[in-house]
Amino acid sequence: MFAPPPKEAMRTNKLIRLAEFVRQQVELATRFCVVCHTPMPLVGFKPFVCSSLLCVHQYESLFLGARPELEVETNPEAVDLLISLCYSHVMHAQKLDADLSANSASTCV
Numbered sequence: 001m002f003a004p005p006p007k008e009a010m011r012t013n014k015l016i017r018l019a020e021f022v023r024q025q026v027e028l029a030t031r032f033c034v035v036c037h038t039p040m041p042l043v044g045f046k047p048f049v050c051s052s053l054l055c056v057h058q059y060e061s062l063f064l065g066a067r068p069e070l071e072v073e074t075n076p077e078a079v080d081l082l083i084s085l086c087y088s089h090v091m092h093a094q095k096l097d098a099d100l101s102a103n104s105a106s107t108c109v
Contacts (some may be wrong), residue, residue, distance in 0.1 A: 035059060 029047045032039055040048070049055040072079050073107040 024041040030040075030044050030081075033055055034047045035049050035058050036052065037052050040050065049059040
């Protein structure tokens with residue numbers, strides 16, 4: 001998404017180091033259990049917990065996550081946004097594929 005900062009800036013600028021750390025944690029959040037940080041066998045859309053009873057209890061008691069059906073019922077704007085983004089991505093990808101195939105056909109002739 002963003003270009004990484006230069007190596008010398010990474011060593012000296014604490015704000016850049018902090019931003020890089022936060023970016024890395026956000027990218028890896030779905031790969032590890034939220035509570036105990038054990039690697040998860042599947043990567044999800046949202047962070048979730050492993051099958052340990054302690055992790056599940058802490059996750060539910062601290063309200064760190066919600067069931068998808070509850071989010072659909074209580075947050076229709078977010079669902080609408082996700083559907084719109086998905087539709088936009090598919091339409092853009094189709095247009096991009098059509099443009100690429102037209103360009104490759106014209107350069108082969």
